[in-house]
Amino acid sequence: GENVEQHPSTLSVQEGDSAVIKCTYSDSASNYFPWYKQELGKRPQLIIDIRSNVGEKKDQRIAVTLNKTAKHFSLHITETQPEDSAVYFCASLSGSARQLTFGSGTQLTVLP
């Protein structure tokens, strides 16, 4: 089945700096890649997603890039703020299965 690896597992940045989280996937038929933000004790919330026919997508300070050839995708957060501190999860929808496979998460800490 699909395998998703996420790096780094922890990331600390100064407020105002950029943060980048990277994920790789194994199934070349995967076609949908969402990113979720989860604050402590809360539910995961979708923050951005990208489909395989698009190379990049932006929403204000958040962007996601997809490299299908290399089978990796990344989350970019610019001008980080303390409220960006949370655990971020990437996920991949395998083309052969109807289910999302999640990465193990990245704990992002934005230092004031």
Added chain:
Amino acid sequence: DAGITQSPRHKVTETGTPVTLRCHQTENHRYMYWYRQDPGHGLRLIHYSYGVKDTDKGEVSDGYSVSRSKTEDFLLTLESATSSQTSVYFCAISGGQVNQPQHFGDGTRLSIL
């Protein structure tokens, strides 16, 4: 927020007892999912449903069963709970096609002693 209600929100029970968790949605979405979340493992799919009475297994389905008799309700049952099933359980829904965004409920924290 997506109209998803999970119940109960917290439960403590003993090994060997049956447990049923409920997910109720008001969005009339086709797809419903049950995940468990454990430290270091992210979210892992237990079972999912693609319509009334249509369900399939996920990555970690052993020890769990599900039922969906109505569009709005998806039940997860632990027939005989074990301590390894202590976890936070999330329900998610998505509509239309399978590659639509999934939205999560608030979770159920289940402790099995």
